[in-house]
Amino acid sequence: MTNMNNKFEADTGKILDIVINSLYSEREIFLRELVSNASDALDKRKYLGLTDKKIAISSEASEIKIEVNNKDKTLSVVDNGIGMNEEDLKSSLGTIARSGTKAFLEQIATNAKDKKPDMSMIGQFGVGFYASFMVADSVEVLSKKAGENQAWKWSSDGKSGFNLEKADKEDVGTSITLKLKKDAKEFLEETRLQFIVRKYSDHISYPVKLHEIDKKDAEIKTLNEASALWTRPAKDIKEEQYQEFFSHIGAGFGKPLLTMHNNTEGTISYTNLICIPSTRPFDLFNPDRKSSLKLYINRVFITDKCDALIPSYLRFIKGLVDTQDIDLNVSREMLQNNPAVAKISKSLVGKILRELKKVSEKNADGYKSFWKEYGAVLKEGLYEDAERKEALLDLCRFSTNENDDPISLSEYVEKMPEKQKDIYYISAETKDQALASPHLEGFKSKKIPVLIMTDAIDQFWLPMVGSFKEKKFTSITQGQINLDDLDEKNKDKKKDDKNEKEKKDKEYVDLVAQLKVVLGDQVKDIRLSSKLTDSPVCLVADEGDMDIAMEQLMAQRDTNYKGAPRILEINGDHSLIKNMKSLLSKKENNDLVSDAGTLLFEQARLMEGKMPADPAQFSKIMNQFLLKAIPN
Ligand code: ADP
Ligand code: MG
Secondary structure, three states: OOOOOOOHHHHHHHHHHHHHHOOHHOOOOHHHHHHHHHHHHHHHHHHHHHHOOOOOOOOOOOEEEEEEEOOOOEEEEEEEOOOHHHHHHHHHOOOOOOOHHHHHHHHHHHHOOOOOOOEEEEEEEHHHHHHHHHEEEEEEEEEEEOOEEEEEEEEEOOEEEEEEEEEEEOOEEEEEEEEHHHHHHHHHOOHHHHHHHHHHOOOOOOEEEEOOOOOOOOOOEEEOOOOOHOOOOOHHOOHHHHHHHHHHOOOOOOOOOEEEEEOOOOOOOEEEEEEEEEEOOOOOOOOOOOOEEEEEOOOEEEEEHHHHHHHHOOOOOOEEEEEOOOOOOOHHHOOOOOOOHHHHHHHHHHHHHHHHHHHHHOHHHHHHHHHHHHHHHHHHHHHHHHHHHHHHHHOOOEOOOOOOEEEEEEEHHHOOOOOOOOOOEEEEOHHHHHHHHHHHHHHHHOOOOOOOOOOOOOOHHHHOOOEEOEEEEEOOOOOOOOHHHHHHHHHHHHHHHHHHHHHHHHOOHHHHHHHHHHHHHHHEEEEOOOOOOOOEEEEEEEOOOHHHHHHHHHHHHHOOOOOOOOEEEEOOHHHHHHHHHHHHHOEEEEEEEEHHHHHHHHHHHHHOOOOOHHHHHHHHHHHHHHHHHHHO
């Protein structure tokens, strides 16, 4: 093709490159993508037709045609949907809408290395149209937008750019014509086309009709069932049909973790056909990522942007809700505050949480995969949805320093020693980091399990929720935790213990005083620890101060953020601390003790993933110590 008057955006070119050179055995999916777009276009026209009679189209007239021209070796997918004008063609077929798409596709392409990447998921990334170039040397899109007079023709060879010009077209809608590649002639065969449409597009609500235009008297055949899948009885629907339906609506591919197809009648009536995809979408944690649950009113697609339909902590739920209990003429904006939508949402959330509970009880492996993919999102509900707190806490799972498989809070509480009052947790960026923390030492030696919190959201819901079954959530990096109190054996010795502790505190008074002078206001306090066994020191947050992990989050957001000073806990049983104490009592080498104190403090910071407070001073003292260890 010559004479391209528009260049592809750099990203588009790159994506086309990846697509065209991708997995050829999956080429047939191009048809699924084109039919899917045609069906979306019909949905849009139907919706707009509700309020604008000029562009309305009857249900009977809505259809998708596959036109085969054996002579010219072309295949066209024709719809009488909403159509595209010049602007639409430029923006929809020349740019990549969703951020992150390019990076993600590049990643699949690189990961695939020797094998060709699996492009069957392409529809998920809002680039399904480009799949046409897997089978076509060139593609022509002829389109006339509903309500407009001028038609436009977009054409491209999928390489450098596209051509866009005015054209003639009588009917509203879009006709996409592929000039098939030499090795793609199979897509002219009726049986092949029929097979593909049945396989991927049977659930489409509009008829998909095959039309062999250069064959005389060829009958026009409808290739699909052409009734909305969710209106059929669940017992008549095969698992594969559900799967194809979900992939059509961008829920990813393969068997979902959970499929729910129910009809609810009562104060509010609706049908839901929803799933939890087996893997989470790549942008689930993107801040603008919202739910995309589709709302249909009486089988007319209304919107997939109704946030009131499902809370954001269930945004991984894909599928649709169809109801007759909302007025078709209600505007999309008004839906947000519509009482019927609120009722459906409430009922649906309850249903989903109950279903998840069932899975957690009956299918341990399934629930484990669910939790791994979506746990961090579901936990947002603990923060946002006070009403469902109990149900959500019940569904939560946590790793501990003792278990590889995450456990429920009930399991944790059941195993608590009698004297343990609180639910202990430690926050860190990764599980490994948590396991290496000195704070865990005493808990490990006393075999008290500690929950490991590695998701950012944990820092928000924990203070909000506060407790589970009257057991307080307690961070082991915050406040004073006296593990000796928890020793079953020590039951009767409590008084002795107290005396013992006082005695020990006294022994260390001088060292603590000396270190306070050295560290000044870098620390809030210095005290003996009851939870360290192997490490000489650690830093803890004071009772009312921000926990360490939360402070790290704040610091990520604001580089100038300086948290409150920490409390330095020292381990009176550690030889280093003991030696420092005796050295000090001899009043011989105060400076050495002071320098050791500085090093230990900086070390404790390093263990938390922080830079030394004074890197230059740290290095200087460190080198002095090294020199003593490595003498001439
Ligand atoms: P997606 O369908 O995920 O948005 P596609 O690459 O399949 O991504 O399509 C890009 C866009 O092009 C669509 O969102 C739509 O706006 C437009 N489009 C494609 N095909 C048609 C069609 N047959 N009628 C109207 N618009 C279409
Ligand atoms: Mg598409």
